[in-house]
Amino acid sequence: MGRSPCCEKAHTNKGAWTKEEDQRLINYIRSHGEGCWRSLPKAAGLLRCGKSCRLRWINYLRPDLKRGNFTEEEDELIIKLHSLLGNKWSLIAGRLPGRTDNEIKNYWNTHIKRKLISRGVDPQTHRPLTATTAASNSQFDFGNASQLPSLSLTEFALMSQNTLKQSTLITAGESLDDGKCSSGTTEEADPQPLPPHKNCQSIDLDLSIGLGPYHSLIRESSSSNSAESKLQKMEVPFAAEAVCLCWQLGFQSVGQLCNNCQSNQGLCR
DNA sequence: AAATTCAGCAACCGCTTCTAT
C-alpha cells in the first residue's frame, strides 16, 4: 500500500529559496498563522513541499530568531546540554531562545566538536579522549550505582530507564559527576555531595523530580516528544515519594536550589 | 590567475512519533 508522498515532487521547486518565495511564505503565515504545512504551499502559491516550507519558516524566517555568532556562554551551554541530552537538538534548541535545532546541529558539527577535541574531550561521550573505551554507550554508567551519590532507589530506578530519561531527571548542575559538569562518569567518583559547578548554575533544565517539577514537565506536554511524554507518564506513580536532587545533593542555600525549590520554598523536596 | 581543497551552512530525505478517525 505505502504512504502517499508528502507532496507532488514533479511540480515542486527544490534547492535554495528565492526572496520572492520567502516573502510569499512570510505574508501567508502573517495573515493565516502557522497551520497545516501540507496544504500551505498551495494556499500560499508556493511550488514547494510542505516540509520545505516548515523548515524554511522555522529555521530562517521566524521573526524571533537570533541571528549572528554564538557567544561563549551559548557554546558552553550547548556543550553541557549535549552532555546531558545527547543529539537531541530540538531539546537543546528549546533551551536556547532564538536558536534552531538545525543551527545548533550545524554549529556543533563545525565548531564545538573541534573545540572539545582540542580540549582533549570526546564530543560524543564528553569523556577525556585518553579514557579507556570501557565506558558504555550510555551517558551514564549504571553498572556502578556507587557513582550516583545519595540517590534513592526510586530515583535510581527512574534513571535506569534509558539514557535520555536519566539525563533529564538531573537538575541544578548535573552534579552526579566530578563537578566539571560532564555527565560522563569519572574514574574516581566523589562520594561527597558537590556544590553545583559555577558553569552549571546557568543550566536550568527544570526537570527535577517531584511534584513541582512534574508540573513543570506538563507545561510542555502538548508539543513534547515521546521521550518527555513517556517520562511524564512514568513519573506519576513515583511522585509521592520523589525528591528533588537539589536536596539529595546537599544544596541548602537558595542560590543553589533549582527553580522549583526556590519558588516552593523548599517544598520541592 | 587558475585549480584545488576545505569549511560552513541551507536544504533534503527518511524515519519516528503524534493525532485524528
Next chain:
DNA sequence: TATAGAAGCGGTTGCTGAATT
C-alpha cells in the same frame, strides 16, 4: 484498537565562498 495522515526530528548531502597551492 488499528490505521492513515501530518508533523517533527536527526542524519546526510550538496552548494557556495574562502583559503591554499
